[in-house]
Amino acid sequence: MTEQELRRNRQACFEGLARVVAEPLHRYLLRRTNPDLVDDVLSDTMLVLWRRIDDVPGLGAGATPDPDDVLPWCYGVARGCLANARRADGRRLRLVERLIRTQQHPPPTTVEHSDLHAALDRLGELDREVVRLWAWEGLAPRQIAEATGLTSNAVNMRLHRVKKKLAAQLQLTRKNAGRPGHKPDEGRSSQ
Incomplete structure (x- = not known):
């Protein structure tokens, strides 16, 4: 047959x-x-x-x-x-x-790092994924390249650029928040 x-x-x-x-x-x-x-x-x-x-x-x-x-x-x-x-x-x-x-019941880490999450949300989707794979999953750039379809060189450049961008955003957020533990108008007289 x-x-x-x-x-x-x-x-x-x-x-x-x-x-x-x-x-x-x-x-x-x-x-x-x-x-x-x-x-x-x-x-x-x-x-x-x-x-x-x-x-x-x-x-x-x-x-x-x-x-x-x-x-x-x-x-x-x-x-x-x-x-x-x-x-x-x-x-x-x-x-x-x-x-x-x-x-x-949101996990306590979400509350403690809300400024980091906000800064991450301002990144593009691919940049966010690269950072998460590097920071949270502990992947090396060559492994991230394999997972995302980028080259290792592109991943290294993205990581470098995104880390600087995140650091600047977090520094600005902290600067605008004033002194830690104090409200901006705390201790001032209303007169």
Whole structure:
């Protein structure tokens, strides 16, 4: 058999299987999960069936497979896909909860370094990324170059320029803030 004939045979086999199992699998999933999730899980199930078409028991070369032979195995696949979807949904919910908690209680480093974050926000996106990769991730310029698609020389020049720019912005911010620990008009008489 040629490769094209094998592909056509595989496709015909899957189409016959899909005609037999799609509706029962849809009903199976409707009884077990949220209606909004059914179509996604059914799609995942059909994808697994396509990938594992050679593993489906009772699926012969005949045009229409016997539902009694193929459905139990297909229900097992749908059950696994549903479990995967539920785990993914649980991970998403935990992530959302963690993000909400983080927003409610900002980490103390954010408050202590608000002037640094403000200065970083004034940089361009690529400059910000280069600085973060260097300072926060501890990457060397050649590693930053690999991550960003720049040359090592370009990264070195950007780092040099951006560090000077950040230092100037932070110095200006501190100068405008007055003496540390004092309000600008503190200690002056209003008369």
